[in-house]
Amino acid sequence: AAEPSAELIAAAKKEGTLTTIALPHDWCGYGDVIAGFKAKYGLEVNELNPDAGSGDEIEAIKANKGNTGPQAPDVIDVGLSFGPTAKADGLIQPYKVSTWDSIPDSAKDADGFWYGDYYGVLSFVVNTDIVKEVPKDWADLKKSDYANSIALAGDPRASNQAVQAVYAAGIAAGEKDATKAGEAGLAFFGELNKAGNLVPVIGKSASLAQGSTPIVIAWDYNGLSWRDTLKGNPPVEVVVPASGVNAGVYVQAISAFAPHPNAAKLWMEYLYSDEGQLGWLKGYCHPIRFNDLAKNKKIPQELLDKLPPAAAYEKAVFPTLDEQAAGKTAITGKWDSVVGANVK
Amino acid sequence: MSTVSTTPVVSTAPLITRDRVIDWLGITPFIIFALLFLIIPTLYLVVGAFLTPEGNFTLKNIGDLFTPSILSAYWISIRVSVASALGGALIGFFLAWAVVLGGLPTSVRSTLLTFSGVASNFAGIPLAFSFLATLGRTGLVTIFLRDWFGFNLYGTGFNLLSFFGLTITYMYFQIPLMVLILTPALDGMKKEWREAAEILGASNVQYWTKVALPILWPSLLGTTLLLFANAFGAIATAYALTGSSLNIVPILLYAQIRGDVLHNANLGYAIALGMIVITGVSNILYLMLRMRAERWQK
Amino acid sequence: MSFLSLTNIQKSFGPVQVVKNFNMDIEKGEFVSFLGPSGCGKTTVLRMIAGFENPTGGNLTIAGKDIAPLKPNQRNIGMVFQAYALFPNMTVHDNVAFGLKIAGKPKAEIDARVKEMLALIHLGHLADRYPYQMSGGQQQRVALARALAAKPQVLLLDEPLSALDAKIRVSLREEIRQIQQSLGITTIFVTHDQEEALSISDRIVVMNGGRADQIGTPFEIYNTPATRFVASFVGTLNMIEAKVVDPAVNRIQIGDQGVTLKQSVAAYKAGDTVSLALRPEAGSLAESTPSDTKLTGQVVSAHFLGSVIRTRMNVGGNVISFDMFNSPGVTPPAAGETVTLRFMAADLLVIRD
Amino acid sequence: MSFLSLTNIQKSFGPVQVVKNFNMDIEKGEFVSFLGPSGCGKTTVLRMIAGFENPTGGNLTIAGKDIAPLKPNQRNIGMVFQAYALFPNMTVHDNVAFGLKIAGKPKAEIDARVKEMLALIHLGHLADRYPYQMSGGQQQRVALARALAAKPQVLLLDEPLSALDAKIRVSLREEIRQIQQSLGITTIFVTHDQEEALSISDRIVVMNGGRADQIGTPFEIYNTPATRFVASFVGTLNMIEAKVVDPAVNRIQIGDQGVTLKQSVAAYKAGDTVSLALRPEAGSLAESTPSDTKLTGQVVSAHFLGSVIRTRMNVGGNVISFDMFNSPGVTPPAAGETVTLRFMAADLLVIRD
Amino acid sequence: MKAQKLGAWIAIAIGATYFIVPLLGTIEFSLRMRRDAYSFDAYLSVFSDERFRETFGYSMMMALLTIVFGMLLIVPTAYWVRLRMPQMRQVVEFITLLPLVIPAIVIVFGYLRMYNSSSFLPMTASTTGTNILLVFSYITLSLPYMYRSVDTAMRAIDVRTLTEAAQSLGASWWTIMFKCIFPNVMSGILSGAFITLAIVMGEFTFAALLSRPAFGPYLQLVGANRAYEPSALAVIAFSITWLSMGLLNLVSRIGRSRPAKA
Numbered sequence A: 001a002a003e004p005s006a007e008l009i010a011a012a013k014k015e016g017t018l019t020t021i022a023l024p025h026d027w028c029g030y031g032d033v034i035a036g037f038k039a040k041y042g043l044e045v046n047e048l049n050p051d052a053g054s055g056d057e058i059e060a061i062k063a064n065k066g067n068t069g070p071q072a073p074d075v076i077d078v079g080l081s082f083g084p085t086a087k088a089d090g091l092i093q094p095y096k097v098s099t100w101d102s103i104p105d106s107a108k109d110a111d112g113f114w115y116g117d118y119y120g121v122l123s124f125v126v127n128t129d130i131v132k133e134v135p136k137d138w139a140d141l142k143k144s145d146y147a148n149s150i151a152l153a154g155d156p157r158a159s160n161q162a163v164q165a166v167y168a169a170g171i172a173a174g175e176k177d178a179t180k181a182g183e184a185g186l187a188f189f190g191e192l193n194k195a196g197n198l199v200p201v202i203g204k205s206a207s208l209a210q211g212s213t214p215i216v217i218a219w220d221y222n223g224l225s226w227r228d229t230l231k232g233n234p235p236v237e238v239v240v241p242a243s244g245v246n247a248g249v250y251v252q253a254i255s256a257f258a259p260h261p262n263a264a265k266l267w268m269e270y271l272y273s274d275e276g277q278l279g280w281l282k283g284y285c286h287p288i289r290f291n292d293l294a295k296n297k298k299i300p301q302e303l304l305d306k307l308p309p310a311a312a313y314e315k316a317v318f319p320t321l322d323e324q325a326a327g328k329t330a331i332t333g334k335w336d337s338v339v340g341a342n343v344k
Numbered sequence B: 001m002s003t004v005s006t007t008p009v010v011s012t013a014p015l016i017t018r019d020r021v022i023d024w025l026g027i028t029p030f031i032i033f034a035l036l037f038l039i040i041p042t043l044y045l046v047v048g049a050f051l052t053p054e055g056n057f058t059l060k061n062i063g064d065l066f067t068p069s070i071l072s073a074y075w076i077s078i079r080v081s082v083a084s085a086l087g088g089a090l091i092g093f094f095l096a097w098a099v100v101l102g103g104l105p106t107s108v109r110s111t112l113l114t115f116s117g118v119a120s121n122f123a124g125i126p127l128a129f130s131f132l133a134t135l136g137r138t139g140l141v142t143i144f145l146r147d148w149f150g151f152n153l154y155g156t157g158f159n160l161l162s163f164f165g166l167t168i169t170y171m172y173f174q175i176p177l178m179v180l181i182l183t184p185a186l187d188g189m190k191k192e193w194r195e196a197a198e199i200l201g202a203s204n205v206q207y208w209t210k211v212a213l214p215i216l217w218p219s220l221l222g223t224t225l226l227l228f229a230n231a232f233g234a235i236a237t238a239y240a241l242t243g244s245s246l247n248i249v250p251i252l253l254y255a256q257i258r259g260d261v262l263h264n265a266n267l268g269y270a271i272a273l274g275m276i277v278i279t280g281v282s283n284i285l286y287l288m289l290r291m292r293a294e295r296w297q298k
Numbered sequence C, D: 001m002s003f004l005s006l007t008n009i010q011k012s013f014g015p016v017q018v019v020k021n022f023n024m025d026i027e028k029g030e031f032v033s034f035l036g037p038s039g040c041g042k043t044t045v046l047r048m049i050a051g052f053e054n055p056t057g058g059n060l061t062i063a064g065k066d067i068a069p070l071k072p073n074q075r076n077i078g079m080v081f082q083a084y085a086l087f088p089n090m091t092v093h094d095n096v097a098f099g100l101k102i103a104g105k106p107k108a109e110i111d112a113r114v115k116e117m118l119a120l121i122h123l124g125h126l127a128d129r130y131p132y133q134m135s136g137g138q139q140q141r142v143a144l145a146r147a148l149a150a151k152p153q154v155l156l157l158d159e160p161l162s163a164l165d166a167k168i169r170v171s172l173r174e175e176i177r178q179i180q181q182s183l184g185i186t187t188i189f190v191t192h193d194q195e196e197a198l199s200i201s202d203r204i205v206v207m208n209g210g211r212a213d214q215i216g217t218p219f220e221i222y223n224t225p226a227t228r229f230v231a232s233f234v235g236t237l238n239m240i241e242a243k244v245v246d247p248a249v250n251r252i253q254i255g256d257q258g259v260t261l262k263q264s265v266a267a268y269k270a271g272d273t274v275s276l277a278l279r280p281e282a283g284s285l286a287e288s289t290p291s292d293t294k295l296t297g298q299v300v301s302a303h304f305l306g307s308v309i310r311t312r313m314n315v316g317g318n319v320i321s322f323d324m325f326n327s328p329g330v331t332p333p334a335a336g337e338t339v340t341l342r343f344m345a346a347d348l349l350v351i352r353d
Numbered sequence E: 001m002k003a004q005k006l007g008a009w010i011a012i013a014i015g016a017t018y019f020i021v022p023l024l025g026t027i028e029f030s031l032r033m034r035r036d037a038y039s040f041d042a043y044l045s046v047f048s049d050e051r052f053r054e055t056f057g058y059s060m061m062m063a064l065l066t067i068v069f070g071m072l073l074i075v076p077t078a079y080w081v082r083l084r085m086p087q088m089r090q091v092v093e094f095i096t097l098l099p100l101v102i103p104a105i106v107i108v109f110g111y112l113r114m115y116n117s118s119s120f121l122p123m124t125a126s127t128t129g130t131n132i133l134l135v136f137s138y139i140t141l142s143l144p145y146m147y148r149s150v151d152t153a154m155r156a157i158d159v160r161t162l163t164e165a166a167q168s169l170g171a172s173w174w175t176i177m178f179k180c181i182f183p184n185v186m187s188g189i190l191s192g193a194f195i196t197l198a199i200v201m202g203e204f205t206f207a208a209l210l211s212r213p214a215f216g217p218y219l220q221l222v223g224a225n226r227a228y229e230p231s232a233l234a235v236i237a238f239s240i241t242w243l244s245m246g247l248l249n250l251v252s253r254i255g256r257s258r259p260a261k262a
Ligand SMILES: Nc1ncnc2c1ncn2[C@@H]1O[C@H](COP(=O)(O)OP(=O)(O)OP(=O)(O)O)[C@@H](O)[C@H]1O
Pocket: C013, C018, C036, C037, C038, C039, C040, C041, C042, C043, C044, C045, C192
């Protein structure tokens, strides 16, 4: 892949800082990716709220219109469905990285406003110290054994990961139509909640390990990286459900009001370089140029070995943009009234 | 020798004015600071509560407070705050009573007071960690109960993230605060009052019901109100316990202003206004009761 | 058998004995003051009578009945504290009514009694005030009324006046005495102000280090102090060092001036040093003063103190103060002047240490 | 021209005038006391001299120089406060050195002066103590040394003794007077204790409601009070209502007993009522008393006050108190007894209201 | 009497249990990182985390600045109010209590709107500006504690007479303030300072919303993403609070300059 132009590097260095948001260090290997970027170009990286959901990221751009201070993010990494809406709201600006052509067309905006970055499938991340019988499929989650155990990895009103989880439950129920699938997912979680299995907490590695949420529904790559950081204490199993395997694509974009536009562009160049893509892969994420890299034999074998079995991805459903939008609308709008997970 | 002419001397007015100006200058930095960093930012939001995103006047935001999810957030917040305030007040009262009037060695008193100074500031995120480590699913107490008594705490439906769990967590800083505020009030209870009552024939119970509690109630109630406000505004503890998805007012507000879903910052302002009104009212009541209590302490 | 009787009362706090073999009999209706310096145990004795402290030894009876087993709220004793100790949450009326209410008296009776008590202390018009709305003197009068309302057998007052201004102190002490006399109530009054004790007591107990040094009428205490401590604590006193010349005829010498005492110095040998006490008011410069003794010396200083002029003179190394009443006709002697002080030999007391 | 001169000084706080046309001239080295009841404006006058308050009218000069425009820290006036006001964070030495340091004196000079001042107040050995380690009396002496260290032109003392115990009060006031005399410093001393003022002042200003009622030596103030207020505030006083019988020969009548005054009642008509004042110590029952006048009455009560016995007698409706020194030979008269009080007619003062 | 004492002991015992068990739980949990044995791994992990050191140092710095500037604002104000404007006492006191009433989040959102880079006072436009704003926000937050402790200390020393004493000895305002007032309210300043330290070290809302790398948000982050380190951090945070309270006691005991008891 081509190197970024010297002018871009120079311009970025002049800006000196890149402001990112919502990049937890154990998400997709971002810790190392950021470190690699810093080391390579010598820019500061100002990391805003690593725990923000996709919605929060969009809001951060809105809130900081007219503010060029360190509170304003330059770049965002959001769920696929958030890309088009952000574009429509005029919150992001176009840019085409030098490896643009190797990104599948289905996963990028033709004008370069947003572009897919990596994907994974939703899985059950289970603390097997507490949960002796690991759930295999969505339906298992309703068992009374799992009372007070299950958590989403975000608030469905704000987090793409959580929305996708609900949607996946809908797919597992056999719904094909996106809106219906969304509703079915809501209904499923409504039941979970009524049965007292759903914990109104954002599931994270800590809550997983400490046992407040021994089952977290999260992207497989998150589960795997949590497993690694916990180093077997407690033991964690990542299960891809038998049905309703929902694959989710995230997208990158540059804020329309980015205080450091050149640094943002350089960041994109880095992410979509071979180095950046392999960085994600190390974090168990399938980078969007996976096929391209594989074709060119650029992926070390030991990296491939550590990935989840390819079989899991065979059943994976990639919802289209429209499906995602429909599902998201159905889910965020009615989450409160149908599920209403509250403190009791 | 001391009789005197009575020529009235006109007072030198400008001198007084200059003095007054200097007087005011002395507190100007404070006033400016308070205006810039406390009052105007708050007014900004208070005004915002009555505006549409476009900047027109509206009462809709206030009206929107009465939607079920927001009401339920207020409701749970109020319940947790009331419960932790009452619990904190009650236990704190007994602790303060024990060290002030219980005839315990003075070392116990100074230990408790020092500890309370620390613990009342031990709110926020670390507190949440502590309780997760203690009463969480793999917490010390939970495991202890399981291994030694075969008692499955979580099997009873207990959950640290419940109303009860939050209340018990909040009480960790509520009790010490109560102890700190109430100890001076109890110190103000003169030994002679008790003795006077006793020598007039009153029993212990009569002393407490007719003399001690009537004297103490402004302090007790006032402090309870303060605890209530204290709990109502506490965000960090709940945030760390539950990671922002808990539907209590401070978190809802956080999500509204910062977050995305309902896309309505002005509604967020209205929620904030509601909070200010609630904590404000309880604080004002607290101040009034304190004044009343101090009147007696003279 | 006297009304209130304390026999061999002792009290120790831990290792420290603060009251040592205290004996005292008080007759019904008597007004007795405990007088003594701070820390001498006055309050402790009072609190044992009230029942707030248990004696570590001895007997306590009221009207022949042992009160040791009774709790404070069963003793029927009235008490007034230094700091008033009115209940701040109650009006004057309710404070005074408190003991009666506790005793379950009917409302009409309570109201009548409260009215009567408030009339007694001249505060009938303030019945609805709260304590914080009243001056210290008024509060203390209410405290007195409260203590008296339930007709206690004994009234105890622990320095009730010490928090008050000088003028109010004087008027209130007279009021207390007068109320005490009109009700005929047995009263113990603790004070460290000798003038207070002298002016209102039937008898005074001068306490020192947990002991009663002397018990007697104000006259006895003032004029024939039993110990050096009593002599120096009560009133101003000149202490004079004298040499015994002839013990047989009570002849002593102050500086180089010989004096014949009325009190015996037979216990001393010629040449011994003996301590004598002389009250400043006992002597006078006027030749008309009835006197049988005189001392001559140099005036050191003369201070005008209002009604009296206090002159200090040096007699053979002893500085002796003496007071004379001021009047426009009297000019105080000038410093350095030689004067002769005249007094009765009976006023020169021999003080054992 | 006197040293410190206050002319027509006035002070109002808002609508209330608390000092009204105050005039006073103080000579260099004089010791003047302001004596008066609480709230009469003593402190306010003092604070105007110190510069803490601005007079609303009048003139203030020291050594002929108008000090009105000067700030307090430019007036070179020493001040001692009731509550000592030592700097708690400094040792005794540093407190006394404070003013000298501010003035930028060299260290050696400061040390020498501090030493000298501490010697003056007999506290040289406590130079390294902090205020909280000392008794009230010691603290007040340090405050005095601090005020004097920088050799002020005028020393102001605002009730410096009122927070102290009775015994220390007396000894410290004498120490203050003696230091003042040895340094010859012009001093104003505020007090509401008449005995204090009488015993140490060159002159006394008796203040009442923001005015100087009388300015004079202690003798003048005590023996010839100018107003009824002065008479009643200074010393104890019997006020007697009498009827004028013959103004020409100063003949009046108390009850039905005729008395010829030394003071003139020429301003009255026969039959007028006139107020007379008599000090309790002016009269005596003893026949040997030098006297030219007597009054006979019934004894109401006799109080034993230690060195004196105060007897109240009723003379034609007037209750007259008189004091006699206590001595074992004297028995106070019993209530109801008829007694004759002897005194000099000159002691009966006619009081204008 | 006996029953009362027993009751008192029972109350203390219950209270002590409630207070101590969570601490034990936290300590125990923080040692559990290695599966089969207790170890200090969690602490090692925390201390070796660069972000721990960075955020901790940053918050310490902010706390110190807050204390210094807060006291420079508050001590003279409290002094002046006592000395010259007693009629304003109620008002000033009321203002200082407002931060207890107004949630921090409301204030900080007001800041974001008032001081963003396109406002009249673009404090958030630069990192330095944002840091200053953060210090100001912390001063606001600690107003109730700082003002109260300073004011209490002033009540104990009778500032008015001390001032007048100093004035009559020729002292200027500057000398009075820094030689006579500050040293004597040191106990109040210290107790205010330590409470402020404790508050600032754990503060989350302001730092998070102003996006500054402070200790509070770091705690929150670790709390969400690590299992055992949070307990270790809680132990550390609690120790810091204890340490500052201990220091406070120590300093006030060593500080010989206690106010004279009148
Ligand atoms: N509860 C107690 N424990 C230990 N010592 C005590 C207690 N109460 C009093 N004392 C000591 O007993 C002694 C006598 O005290 P008490 O209060 O009777 O003195 P007092 O004569 O009333 O003095 P004052 O005039 O100061 O009131 C004092 O030395 C005091 O310190």
